[in-house]
Amino acid sequence: MTVAALGLAAVALAAVVYLWLEPQGRAGLVPLALRAAAWLSLGTLAVDLSCAHVVGAERPLALLDGSLSMGAAGADWPGATIRANQLGEVQFLGKLGPDSTPVGGSSGFAAAVAGAVSRGRPVWLVTDGELEDAGELAGDWWSAVGVSVVPRTPVPDLAVTRVGGPDRVSVGDTLRIEVDVAGFGMADRSKATVEVTSGSTRWLERGIPLSAGSGTAALDIPIPAAFGAGDHLLMVRLTDAADQAPDTDSRYHLVRVLPTPGVVLLASPANWESRFLYRALLDVGAVPIRGYLTVERDRWSRMGDLAPASGSEVEQAVARADVLVLAGEVANRFRSARPKGRWEVAPSAGAVEGDWYLAPSAISPIVGAFVGLPVDSFPPAVALAAVGLGPRHWVGLMAQQNRRGVERPAIVGRDSAGRREVVVAAGGLWRWAFRGGASEQAYRAYVASTLTWLLGASDSTTGVARPIRAVVERGRPVVFERLRGDSGVVTIELAASGAPARVDTLSFDGAGRASLALEPGQFRYRLGGGGSGLIAVERYSRELLPRPVVVSDREAQVRASTERAPLRDRWWLFAIAVAALAGEWFWRRRAGLR
Numbered sequence: 001m002t003v004a005a006l007g008l009a010a011v012a013l014a015a016v017v018y019l020w021l022e023p024q025g026r027a028g029l030v031p032l033a034l035r036a037a038a039w040l041s042l043g044t045l046a047v048d049l050s051c052a053h054v055v056g057a058e059r060p061l062a063l064l065d066g067s068l069s070m071g072a073a074g075a076d077w078p079g080a081t082i083r084a085n086q087l088g089e090v091q092f093l094g095k096l097g098p099d100s101t102p103v104g105g106s107s108g109f110a111a112a113v114a115g116a117v118s119r120g121r122p123v124w125l126v127t128d129g130e131l132e133d134a135g136e137l138a139g140d141w142w143s144a145v146g147v148s149v150v151p152r153t154p155v156p157d158l159a160v161t162r163v164g165g166p167d168r169v170s171v172g173d174t175l176r177i178e179v180d181v182a183g184f185g186m187a188d189r190s191k192a193t194v195e196v197t198s199g200s201t202r203w204l205e206r207g208i209p210l211s212a213g214s215g216t217a218a219l220d221i222p223i224p225a226a227f228g229a230g231d232h233l234l235m236v237r238l239t240d241a242a243d244q245a246p247d248t249d250s251r252y253h254l255v256r257v258l259p260t261p262g263v264v265l266l267a268s269p270a271n272w273e274s275r276f277l278y279r280a281l282l283d284v285g286a287v288p289i290r291g292y293l294t295v296e297r298d299r300w301s302r303m304g305d306l307a308p309a310s311g312s313e314v315e316q317a318v319a320r321a322d323v324l325v326l327a328g329e330v331a332n333r334f335r336s337a338r339p340k341g342r343w344e345v346a347p348s349a350g351a352v353e354g355d356w357y358l359a360p361s362a363i364s365p366i367v368g369a370f371v372g373l374p375v376d377s378f379p380p381a382v383a384l385a386a387v388g389l390g391p392r393h394w395v396g397l398m399a400q401q402n403r404r405g406v407e408r409p410a411i412v413g414r415d416s417a418g419r420r421e422v423v424v425a426a427g428g429l430w431r432w433a434f435r436g437g438a439s440e441q442a443y444r445a446y447v448a449s450t451l452t453w454l455l456g457a458s459d460s461t462t463g464v465a466r467p468i469r470a471v472v473e474r475g476r477p478v479v480f481e482r483l484r485g486d487s488g489v490v491t492i493e494l495a496a497s498g499a500p501a502r503v504d505t506l507s508f509d510g511a512g513r514a515s516l517a518l519e520p521g522q523f524r525y526r527l528g529g530g531g532s533g534l535i536a537v538e539r540y541s542r543e544l545l546p547r548p549v550v551v552s553d554r555e556a557q558v559r560a561s562t563e564r565a566p567l568r569d570r571w572w573l574f575a576i577a578v579a580a581l582a583g584e585w586f587w588r589r590r591a592g593l594r
Contacts, residue, residue, distance in 0.1 A: 010035075019032070041573050062088040069152070075153075127147070156184070158243050159245070160194070166287075183214060198233065204221060231533055231534040262288050263451065265291040298311060319337060322340055346428075355401065357399065358376065360375055364396040397409075411425070473538050
């Protein structure tokens with residue numbers, strides 16, 4: 001209605017000019033029409049009318065799953081690509097390799113799907129259906145997404161699904177690694193053969209019995225002196241997989257061989273305190289741990305097997321230990337050692353016997369070990385020695401005799417000039433572990449927390465940064481954490497066997513972490529500013545293993561709706577106005593009019 005009124009007004013005004021003020025007869029009908037068209041367009045733009053249009057009429061957006069599973073054995077990646085192009089404008093979810101095959105390391109697309117739906121366009125998801133986070137999207141989100149499933153064809157696969165074990169050992173230790181093997185579509189297999197190699201060295205080959213297609217084995221590998229200190233990458237692989245998915249047949253395990261143990265416990269003489277502490281250290285520690293006890297004066301034995309140990313062996317272990325644990329009356333020559341972490345347990349000098357009930361302090365590095373546990377109901381300490389407190393000290397546990405009187409520190413620690421020290425002034429904490437139950441859990445948690453804090457100042461990896469995990473699955477980045485310095489960018493030189501070295505950069509975020517994406521392989525790295533080591537990217541990925549299909553084919557339930565948009569958004573109205581005014585001006589010049 002408004003447009004009609006604007007049209008009549010435009011024609012009337014144009015007629016006044018060319019039929020009355022400047023009459024041109026029949027020849028004036030052309031400029032009259034041009035001026036009327038121009039004024040109608042300008043009037044419409046000035047009034048700013050709006051008109052209804054259909055939402056969702058744009059071409060659909062086809063989200064193509066680019067995770068590794070789409071290129072695994074049995075997958076139909078070319079078929080998925082063709083299907084996505086048929087459905088709409090293709091957008092890849094993940095990462096494509098140089099040969100346009102998927103190399104993404106995960107199938108989590110909930111955020112991407114939600115973002116695509118919020119654009120208001122029809123959305124399709126083309127996938128194999130093996131999604132990790134389908135449950136993170138509410139039903140109304142999924143109802144707006146059409147799904148086209150291009151499933152994987154099942155293929156027989158025998159895979160090494162896990163390799164676990166300590167990442168640090170010392171020369172003379174035995175490395176125990178656990179290997180999990182799983183079979184998919186190979187129920188007739190009763191045994192698999194596993195081989196462990198390092199470079200050109202073959203360490204062992206052993207058969208693993210399979211039950212219902214799966215099996216677990218613990219492999220003991222002795223570390224001889226000839227193995228050499230440093231980083232060694234072990235490859236655990238199946239020698240008789242005989243399947244169609246070779247990328248799942250091998251895994252890596254990086255182990256650092258140290259010339260001496262990282263944690264050394266000296267007990268002189270041995271007592272219940274040192275025995276329970278040594279056992280707890282073995283259970284919770286992820287570093288090589290060795291204990292020595294005195295049988296007679298200056299005669300040492302190894303804790304565990306009680307094998308004789310020479311004085312030079314003990315002195316060498318103490319001199320190179322990252323953390324030194326002292327229990328009892330240890331000779332002064334060992335106390336003069338300066339490790340980066342020292343843990344002194346239950347000193348007897350000046351100890352006051354009695355029932356000392358313990359309670360955690362409000363703030364300390366080990367307070368998390370006692371959260372939610374009734375520490376004051378655990379067996380009390382049997383003695384308490386006096387310890388001094390300085391401005392750099394923290395208190396982990398407080399003690400109160402017979403639950404009365406003044407509270408005194410029972411566990412104190414400090415961090416000074418890169419060296420960390422913990423003193424346990426309370427004797428008898430071993431009774432927590434002996435009692436079992438919640439008190440045993442608290443004892444193990446206390447040992448683990450204390451050791452973790454002490455090791456925090458003594459990692460043998462030096463340099464400006466280190467990898468959080470030296471071995472990652474295919475499609476996952478290697479994440480480095482910054483150890484020192486405040487530079488946001490660090491150069492890294494990578495060298496792989498048989499390939500020229502290349503230089504890249506690590507850009508650290510506010511949390512001090514940087515990610516580096518690499519192809520499968522082994523790499524020696526060197527950081528600008530200091531630091532080097534070995535990292536590896538496996539050909540294995542959990543994405544390559546068969547997983548349940550959690551979505552099915554369905555059409556998007558998108559309801560066409562209308563909304564009003566201003567006519568000023570229509571560019572052609574401006575074009576009509578300009579063209580009409582230009583045409584009128586040209587006619588008037590030809591007619592001799594101004």
